[in-house]
Amino acid sequence: MKWTLRYGLAILMTFGVAGCSAHAETGTDEICKTVEHGVRLHVDGVYGGYPHSVLRDVVLESVSCPSGQAEMRAFDAIAVPPPHMRIAVMRPTGQGQQGSVSVMLFSQGHFVIGERMALSPFSRSQSPFSVKADINLATARLWDDLAARVAQGKPAIP
Template sequence: MYAGEQTLIMQRIVRDSLYAACIFFLGVSAAWADDGTEGICMMVRHGIRLHVDGMYGGYPHSVLRDAVLQGVACPSDEAERHVFGLIADPPPHLRISVTRPMGQGQQGAISARLFSQGHFVIGERMSLSPLARSQSPFSVTSEINLLMARLWSDLAERISHGGRAIP
């Protein structure tokens, strides 16, 4: 076996292990059934209330919600966790919208908007990749992960330049 193949195998093992851990922690987090939100990122203070909007082709909303839950990224580095601590009480609200109209080749988009204490904090938006536009909702998990990583990074960057956590 070549060193490059071993590296690829190890990367897949680590990635799959992280996915399994995320699924486990999302599965044991409390659901906020009274207002259609779910608790995520519970390892960071009191977590975040997540609400999933949108539609993905003809798939049921529950499938879309499960795909979003698999892709959500929580604050990961020290700067991101610090910024999250500034907006964590009461738990912030995250609204992720995924839209992919029915039909092959239709354009689609993902957006994430973070709210704290009733105020808009930050948002991100991106178009769906060609792959995600032609596959099941679970094909967007990596795009949601990237979108969330950008959201946390941009928020941390704003604070590091003297900006306010809640504008």
């Protein structure tokens, strides 16, 4: 009885914690709600030991949405059903570790376009909130590149 109580409770707690953290990292958020039906966002990554929820909040506050005429035309080509964006921020723990931000856009089950860049030196040494400019720049470049592709007469979804 002692064994069941002692180890059973430990096993139950392990599965409960694993289930909660898995849910937090696999959920999607709705962003860019002012354009068509919006974009579904999935946030991945780690930022120097900070909780995933902090990183998720930073990404939600930093994402750039399509805004110009060319970007809106390009977005219209992939807007239904709502596209899916995956943003991964990686900054290993430790002084001087270089990190990166990766943004990928998917539509209708296909990869559309992506951007990857190293974190700025400022972002590598500060809290997750210092990475806002890097995330905003990467997502703005993504929309700009998609607009340029469509303007050249290429298909929005390769």
